[in-house]
Amino acid sequence: MKHGPAAIEVNEVGPRDGLQIEPVFVPTDEKVRFVDALSACGFARIEVTSFTSPRAIPALADAQEVMARITRVPGVVYTALIPNVRGLERALEVGIDELNLVMSASETHNRANLRMTREQSLAQLLAVIERGAQAGKPSNVSLSTAFGCPFEGEVDAAQVLRLVQAVARAGAAGVTLCDTTGMAYPTQVARLCERVRQAHPELGLTLHTHNTRGMALANAAAAWQTGVTRYDAAVGGLGGCPYAPGASGNVNTEELVHMFESMGVATGVSLDRVLQVVSALPAVVGRTPVSPLLAAGPRERRHAAPAWLAEHFAPG
Numbered sequence: 001m002k003h004g005p006a007a008i009e010v011n012e013v014g015p016r017d018g019l020q021i022e023p024v025f026v027p028t029d030e031k032v033r034f035v036d037a038l039s040a041c042g043f044a045r046i047e048v049t050s051f052t053s054p055r056a057i058p059a060l061a062d063a064q065e066v067m068a069r070i071t072r073v074p075g076v077v078y079t080a081l082i083p084n085v086r087g088l089e090r091a092l093e094v095g096i097d098e099l100n101l102v103m104s105a106s107e108t109h110n111r112a113n114l115r116m117t118r119e120q121s122l123a124q125l126l127a128v129i130e131r132g133a134q135a136g137k138p139s140n141v142s143l144s145t146a147f148g149c150p151f152e153g154e155v156d157a158a159q160v161l162r163l164v165q166a167v168a169r170a171g172a173a174g175v176t177l178c179d180t181t182g183m184a185y186p187t188q189v190a191r192l193c194e195r196v197r198q199a200h201p202e203l204g205l206t207l208h209t210h211n212t213r214g215m216a217l218a219n220a221a222a223a224w225q226t227g228v229t230r231y232d233a234a235v236g237g238l239g240g241c242p243y244a245p246g247a248s249g250n251v252n253t254e255e256l257v258h259m260f261e262s263m264g265v266a267t268g269v270s271l272d273r274v275l276q277v278v279s280a281l282p283a284v285v286g287r288t289p290v291s292p293l294l295a296a297g298p299r300e301r302r303h304a305a306p307a308w309l310a311e312h313f314a315p316g
């Protein structure tokens, strides 16, 4: 297997990508506790919430209160999804370290999710990047449906590269290639990541995967082999876009951390602490997320040998 970077950064997106699709409204106190518990895990970034219109995403209507009340740990970058200048102004009022802007690589998903054409979105996005820069806040742009669209199918890599170029020119610090509905596969991920990195080595490149079709970890490993060092993930595999049919959870943070640490790649994240957060999730979201790793334990877990072995193999 080709070797990748010795260390990666993990961005926890559970409080945003995760809670935006949960059917129950998680009370504000509970959200704040959730983010505070995540702050102790060692993530590079935490996407705390989204400053979208409360009508579009009612589950995160309390974005300002959550952002204002979390306890910020030095070294952690607290980010949030910003759909427009209005959202940016709301975020600036309560403090934000980095902006996560969003638009889709495919026209139909962009219209369904953001109620705008891609050209309208791009124009808004450029305005948000500029206003963010005035306020001293770096912007990262997340490109949804970069590896396939649930409405249109295949998405042309040239479209993705065109948008990457536009946001790079506008001064974005990073881009995230998002596999919104788990359509990506490893060789495709490796190819697109390589092309984006070659065209724009100055941009921080993040991979955002969903495990809808069981390929999320394989896709992350493929990106790592091409040198990608930043990954979005959600504890317990929470997550999904309410405006993408069939969307389901992000790659499980605990599985991503466990995979990379097993490979000797430093993540900076404490797997023990993440597993504690995962085991507390039922109290947050009112259901038990699927987490095979929580059930099995890390690969270092050892079980006592069956008692009868000692007798059966006893000398004499």
Ligand code: COA
Pocket (backbone or CB within 6 Å): 020, 050, 051, 052, 053, 054, 055, 056, 057, 081, 083, 084, 086, 087, 088, 090, 102, 113, 114, 115, 144, 241, 242, 243
């Ligand atoms: N924060 C709070 N309210 C906002 C807002 C924001 N960022 N942006 C718009 N609004 C309000 C407007 O003030 C207006 O309110 P009113 O009807 O009481 O006057 C209403 O929302 C509609 O505004 P409009 O500009 O027509 O927006 P829209 O309804 O076309 O929505 C978006 C556009 C982008 C704001 C909305 O579609 C959105 O937030 N989408 C996010 C989707 C998302 O997060 N998906 C999952 C993540 S990928």
Ligand code: ZN
Pocket (backbone or CB within 6 Å): 017, 178, 180, 208, 210, 239, 240, 241, 250
């Ligand atoms: Zn997502």
